[in-house]
Amino acid sequence: MKNLFCKIKKVPVILTAFVFAGNVFLCSCGPVKTSDPEVIENEPVIEEVTEIVSEPEEVVSEVEEVEEVVEEPEEVYVPTAKDLSPYEEIKLDGVKEHHFVSDDYCYIESEKYVLFLDKDVDLPGDFVTNMDAIVDEIERQLQVSCMPEDYEYCGVTDNSVYFDGFNPWEDWDIRPKMSIFIMTDEDAEGYISGASGDDLVIADYALYSEDVWNSNPEYYASEYRVRFDYVDYYAIAHEMTHTITLRQIHMTDILTEGIADYMSREVVNALAPNYPSIGENKEKAEQYLYDAVIPEKVNADNAERIFINDYQDIDHADRGAEYVTGRYLCQFLDETYGDDFFLKYKEQIDADGIDYGYDECTEEVRINYANALKEVFGDDVFTKFGDWCVKNHALQELGGVW
Ligand SMILES: [Zn+2]
Numbered sequence: 001m002k003n004l005f006c007k008i009k010k011v012p013v014i015l016t017a018f019v020f021a022g023n024v025f026l027c028s029c030g031p032v033k034t035s036d037p038e039v040i041e042n043e044p045v046i047e048e049v050t051e052i053v054s055e056p057e058e059v060v061s062e063v064e065e066v067e068e069v070v071e072e073p074e075e076v077y078v079p080t081a082k083d084l085s086p087y088e089e090i091k092l093d094g095v096k097e098h099h100f101v102s103d104d105y106c107y108i109e110s111e112k113y114v115l116f117l118d119k120d121v122d123l124p125g126d127f128v129t130n131m132d133a134i135v136d137e138i139e140r141q142l143q144v145s146c147m148p149e150d151y152e153y154c155g156v157t158d159n160s161v162y163f164d165g166f167n168p169w170e171d172w173d174i175r176p177k178m179s180i181f182i183m184t185d186e187d188a189e190g191y192i193s194g195a196s197g198d199d200l201v202i203a204d205y206a207l208y209s210e211d212v213w214n215s216n217p218e219y220y221a222s223e224y225r226v227r228f229d230y231v232d233y234y235a236i237a238h239e240m241t242h243t244i245t246l247r248q249i250h251m252t253d254i255l256t257e258g259i260a261d262y263m264s265r266e267v268v269n270a271l272a273p274n275y276p277s278i279g280e281n282k283e284k285a286e287q288y289l290y291d292a293v294i295p296e297k298v299n300a301d302n303a304e305r306i307f308i309n310d311y312q313d314i315d316h317a318d319r320g321a322e323y324v325t326g327r328y329l330c331q332f333l334d335e336t337y338g339d340d341f342f343l344k345y346k347e348q349i350d351a352d353g354i355d356y357g358y359d360e361c362t363e364e365v366r367i368n369y370a371n372a373l374k375e376v377f378g379d380d381v382f383t384k385f386g387d388w389c390v391k392n393h394a395l396q397e398l399g400g401v402w
Contacts, residue, residue, distance in 0.1 A: 081171035090117070096277055098125035101209050105168040112146050113178040116169055118162070120184045120209040124231065130275055131180070134237050135244075137267045142241075143343045144248050147176040151247045157181075157199045162191065178243055184208050188218035195239040197246035202239065206231045233271075233281045234289075238264040249346050249355050252310045252369050258326010259342065262334075265289070265327075291397065292320025298328075298395040300386030307373075307382065308366045328394045332385050337377050348372045 087105045092098075100123045108115040110128055112135050117123070139146055153175040160167035162183055169179075179199035184207075185191040191203040205213070205227040213219045213227060241263040242256070251259070272279040295314060298306060307329075311322045333341040349355055352375070354368040373381055389395045 092125045092128050095125040114174045116181045118184045120212040121182050122209040146244045184212050186212050195242035200239045230281045233278050234264045237267040249349050253322045254326040257323040259330050261323045261327040262330035292324045294321045298389045300383040303386035304382035332388045344376050348376045
């Protein structure tokens with residue numbers, strides 16, 4: 001199956017640059033020679049002399065221009081770690097039923113991200129098509145770019161902890177694109193998906209090759225590890241939302257996890273009709289979506305207190321309340337105040353200068369985030385949210401399903 005995918009090498013790219021430089025040089029020389037015969041045929045001798053005298057100056061200026069043009073290709077080709085990398089660039093053919101299995105580290109570059117593939121990754125042929133659609137849909141719905149100008153970018157993250165201490169992508173620089181690491185975990189150390197403003201790590205059993213899965217009894221003989229026959233695009237959209245929103249602002253736990261969970265469902269629902277693999281994912285997995293445990297029902301009286309508390313003091317084993325509370329809060333904001341709710345809130349946080357960056361999200365910080373929400377949507381935003389929850393039977397079941 002591997003021959004269905006073409007592998008790009010870097011040598012032709014470099015050659016193209018030089019051929020292009022040659023064309024530029026030849027084109028610039030052409031007009032100088034063709035002007036000579038016209039000068040000889042002209043009748044008035046005295047006037048002709050004047051013209052001839054002026055021409056060499058023009059020729060000189062054209063030669064100077066040619067020299068400037070020739071310098072450009074040298075600036076274009078600056079070898080980087082990526083150019084010199086021994087790892088191949090892969091392209092998928094877009095066909096869902098086709099599969100590419102990596103036998104070494106390799107990468108796939110798209111317009112807004114680069115996929116860094118571990119060994120023994122098994123990608124369906126439409127994976128990049130679906131990833132592109134997910135990024136575009138999140139940008140469209142949140143009305144922000146995944147590559148904002150004011151984000152402080154860094155090079156490709158050192159994720160050597162996943163590669164036995166080796167970093168195949170050392171010194172790579174793909175700014176401002178997102179780095180997406182697709183991992184296999186052949187020793188079953190328990191890798192899970194995660195995200196930051198710089199990168200996403202995707203660990204999905206459906207993307208492990210048959211060889212990896214069948215090489216370790218921790219997988220094939222496990223009762224609790226389930227390998228689905230579809231890629232979990234809900235999880236990917238969740239992590240992708242983290243990276244895109246973190247490139248805009250930091251938020252409280254409720255908002256950070258809530259918007260990621262909200263967008264994962266919104267994105268899958270929006271794309272399912274036109275993207276068969278995402279449609280299949282929705283059809284098979286939607287029934288397993290659930291609301292996590294919450295410690296108290298949400299209403300008009302306690303909604304703001306719960307937002308400020310941010311579930312910072314609940315037991316770790318019960319975590320999940322922030323996901324479901326934030327998801328319903330985002331759904332409420334979207335339905336009540338419009339599609340640009342995130343953009344408006346982000347702009348208010350920027351205007352108030354309350355983004356805490358990498359500092360601790362203390363109670364004082366969380367009060368600032370609550371006040372920013374009220375500044376944008378009105379002082380009654382929390383009481384309205386509480387009433388909306390009661391009316392829609394959202395966040396009203398204690399215990400939930402875990
Ligand atoms: Zn998350």
